[in-house]
Amino acid sequence: MAETIIKTEKLCFEYEKNEGEEKTQVLRSLDLTVERGSFVAVLGHNGSGKSTLAKVLNLLVTPTSGKVWLFGKEINEETMTEDELYEIRRRVGMVFQNPDNQLVATIVEEDVAFGPENIGVEPSEIRRRVDEALETVGMTAFARHSPHQLSGGQKQRVAIAGILALRPEIIVFDESTAMLDPMGRREVLDTIRKLNRDNGTTILMITHYMDEAIDADRVIVLDDGRIVLDGTPREVFSHVEEVRAAGLDVPQITELTYRLGLSGTPITAEEGADAIEALITNRQERN
Amino acid sequence: MENTAAKLCGVSYIYSEKTPFEKVAVDGVDVTLEEGMVTGLIGHTGSGKSTVAQMLNGLLRPTSGEVYVLGRNIWENPKDIRRVRFEAGLVFQYPEYQLFEETVARDIAFGPRNMGLPEEEISSRVAEAMAFVGLDASLSEKSPFDLSGGQKRRVALAGVMAMQPKILILDEPAAGLDPRGRDEILSGVVRYKERTGATVVMISHSMEDMARYCDRILVMNDGKPYLYGTPEVVFSEAERLEKVGLSVPQITRLMAELRRRGYPVSASVYTVEAALAEIRKLTGGDRA
Numbered sequence: 001m002a003e004t005i006i007k008t009e010k011l012c013f014e015y016e017k018n019e020g021e022e023k024t025q026v027l028r029s030l031d032l033t034v035e036r037g038s039f040v041a042v043l044g045h046n047g048s049g050k051s052t053l054a055k056v057l058n059l060l061v062t063p064t065s066g067k068v069w070l071f072g073k074e075i076n077e078e079t080m081t082e083d084e085l086y087e088i089r090r091r092v093g094m095v096f097q098n099p100d101n102q103l104v105a106t107i108v109e110e111d112v113a114f115g116p117e118n119i120g121v122e123p124s125e126i127r128r129r130v131d132e133a134l135e136t137v138g139m140t141a142f143a144r145h146s147p148h149q150l151s152g153g154q155k156q157r158v159a160i161a162g163i164l165a166l167r168p169e170i171i172v173f174d175e176s177t178a179m180l181d182p183m184g185r186r187e188v189l190d191t192i193r194k195l196n197r198d199n200g201t202t203i204l205m206i207t208h209y210m211d212e213a214i215d216a217d218r219v220i221v222l223d224d225g226r227i228v229l230d231g232t233p234r235e236v237f238s239h240v241e242e243v244r245a246a247g248l249d250v251p252q253i254t255e256l257t258y259r260l261g262l263s264g265t266p267i268t269a270e271e272g273a274d275a276i277e278a279l280i281t282n283r284q285e286r287n
Numbered sequence: 288m289e290n291t292a293a294k295l296c297g298v299s300y301i302y303s304e305k306t307p308f309e310k311v312a313v314d315g316v317d318v319t320l321e322e323g324m325v326t327g328l329i330g331h332t333g334s335g336k337s338t339v340a341q342m343l344n345g346l347l348r349p350t351s352g353e354v355y356v357l358g359r360n361i362w363e364n365p366k367d368i369r370r371v372r373f374e375a376g377l378v379f380q381y382p383e384y385q386l387f388e389e390t391v392a393r394d395i396a397f398g399p400r401n402m403g404l405p406e407e408e409i410s411s412r413v414a415e416a417m418a419f420v421g422l423d424a425s426l427s428e429k430s431p432f433d434l435s436g437g438q439k440r441r442v443a444l445a446g447v448m449a450m451q452p453k454i455l456i457l458d459e460p461a462a463g464l465d466p467r468g469r470d471e472i473l474s475g476v477v478r479y480k481e482r483t484g485a486t487v488v489m490i491s492h493s494m495e496d497m498a499r500y501c502d503r504i505l506v507m508n509d510g511k512p513y514l515y516g517t518p519e520v521v522f523s524e525a526e527r528l529e530k531v532g533l534s535v536p537q538i539t540r541l542m543a544e545l546r547r548r549g550y551p552v553s554a555s556v557y558t559v560e561a562a563l564a565e566i567r568k569l570t571g572g573d574r575a
């Protein structure tokens with residue numbers, strides 16, 4: 001039995017845009033369970049509630065109603081001490097979209113050390129964590145560089161290292177590849193996969209790129225504050241119409257095979273070729 | 288020269304010249320932008336594409352070489368460079384961060400007002416620009432800061448369109464938007480182009496968007512043009528694209544895989560529609 005690391009029950013979040021106006025519902029009674037060590041992609045159009053969900057998990061946003069359990073413990077900001085809340089934030093790391101907004105120091109290794117310094121980690125231990133974190137994201141060679149000389153993908157990897165130095169158990173990536181070029185995207189995605197596979201870190205990856213979601217164990221589609229689809233990438237993308245209704249696309253290959261009336265939802269080029277090859281062979285035999 | 292909207296002749300651009308940080312961003316480039324075409328500019332970070340975009344509207348002055356916009360050498364008379372910025376409008380990355388006015392309409396009117404146009408002309412241009420980008424007229428008096436991210440981006444784009452540039456240059460117009468927002472913004476660009484006959488230059492990292500919206504693609508690498516042509520031509524060079532850290536659309540990869548397995552499909556397929564047509568040819572034409 002895998003351990004449940006995140007659980008929400010009837011989670012709601014609403015806010016008043018302008019005083020006196022009707023409240024905007026961002027999350028509507030969301031029930032979500034995530035197992036430790038899983039890699040979950042969260043999809044949804046802008047305004048579907050995915051970033052709010054991320055912020056609830058990092059305790060940046062307090063839900064209007066509903067319950068949240070993290071690491072088996074119910075979150076209650078009234079009864080929990082400040083230290084307990086900080087500890088939860090440390091265990092749930094967040095990486096945001098814009099690499100430039102997340103780096104604070106003028107030297108890469110100092111930036112990575114910022115988090116552990118803040119929580120009072122011993123200097124020798126900081127040194128160890130910084131080296132290890134830079135090693136994990138493949139940025140050791142840049143330890144003494146200035147972040148502004150790095151590419152977007154490199155900066156984002158430094159931001160990830162800064163989170164790693166806090167030893168989180170869950171990392172939430174909120175569209176962390178949106179501003180990167182294809183090479184930068186690949187670097188960051190490889191890093192995310194590695195963290196999940198080698199370190200067993202639980203990953204929640206919010207993205208607009210359907211092809212990134214293919215790599216996840218599980219895909220959740222949010223629409224209007226609700227979970228509308230939840231399953232393996234293959235299961236989710238087989239619901240072409242529902243995915244579209246949620247304002248999203250399916251990967252090109254999935255769309256092609258869907259329009260050819262093929263079953264099985266291929267999601268990679270090889271799988272697509274297999275399905276089409278089978279279709280052609282089938283036709284030739286019939287003729 | 289007739290069907291050339293803009294041209295770079297032997298253009299180089301060096302950042303921080305004569306300092307230890309000297310960097311050649313663009314290296315002796317000859318580029319011609321064909322009139323009325325949507326040209327996609329692609330290349331990884333540091334390939335020089337943004338520098339090219341900024342030289343096209345006179346924001347950066349080349350270290351050497353000439354830039355022609357609408358047949359004129361734009362640096363012949365540097366005092367006149369302001370005119371070039373009206374002729375060639377540049378929409379930066381994340382332009383929504385540059386909104387500042389109290390209302391949507393006033394923000395869009397900022398450019399045309401700077402051009403010294405009469406008030407009536409300004410308001411008709413504002414209305415027209417809002418229609419191009421698909422913003423409802425009821426939003427005119429709203430604060431741009433109350434809008435969603437996708438709407439803000441469209442306000443920023445409308446602000447440049449209201450100047451009616453003959454060349455519209457966009458630096459990653461769809462970055463960070465969801466699929467719906469992306470389609471809204473890019474179809475706004477296409478509408479503008481169709482209605483005004485403008486030439487469009489669009490920087491993007493999305494091969495799928497390039498395939499869908501561009502007539503020509505220019506791939507930059509290391510400060511130099513690397514590939515240029517129609518999407519068919521460019522995407523049939525999968526190996527060369529991958530060599531410079533770019534990729535081809537997913538569907539192109541699938542067709543390449545089918546070719547590798549010995550099926551006679553075209554290598555230059557880059558949309559789902561074209562792929563369907565190719566596969567139906569193999570399966571005997573009828574709907575599978």
